[in-house]
Amino acid sequence: MKAGVIGTVDGNFDALESFETTVKQGDFELKRCIDVRRGFTLPSGIEAYYGHAAMEQVKDREQVMIQNGEISIYEEPQKVPSYTEFLTVPGEVVVVDSGAGSFAYSMIGSQTNTNIERAEINLSGFAADHEDDSDPWKVGFYGHLGNAENGVVHGTDLLSDDELSGVLHESNLNQLGVEYPYDGQMLKANMAESGYFEIYQPSNYESKDYLQFILDEVIHYLK
Structure with missing residues (x-):
């Protein structure tokens, strides 16, 4: 993994082990599992x-019945599975592969007696410092107060652009893509205020490098 949504850990744990549990909800038995691969x-x-x-959850799903020339549409509760990959540095961060995988925060938190919540990234602070x-x-x-209330712009060295810099410096940022020197090489990264962080380049970046970058360069801007 070199992309995902960051969750911050309130508390501490030294290790994470695989586990499986079953909870009962009405007539349903729902399985939940953390599978630590390595x-x-x-x-x-x-x-x-x-x-x-x-994890399995109970959700109402639309059903269609055709009977005696009539069509009936109704909702029926069903077990629906959710799945995500994750990375974690114990006591620091948990990264899931998308916002839909944020259910893993509560599962890992329950297992480790910690509170894990989806982070926000202070993009304005990161941009100003770098x-x-x-x-x-x-x-x-x-x-932004003015004709350009919101938007997304692409280009190079955008915060120094004569026409755009005033608007961007006076606004809240919700997306930021940067080329950034780190550990002797140039990285191309993309991040969002909502906690999403991705390394585009180099293409051979591994999970260990991705997590190390978060700890070194991003964690100070999480809230």
């Missing part, structure tokens, strides 16, 4: 884990 070490020597999470050493190629903004 542990690995980050370049800084910190332990991390990769795994899968899945204005001199990064090249923004995408900026999404909102809350």
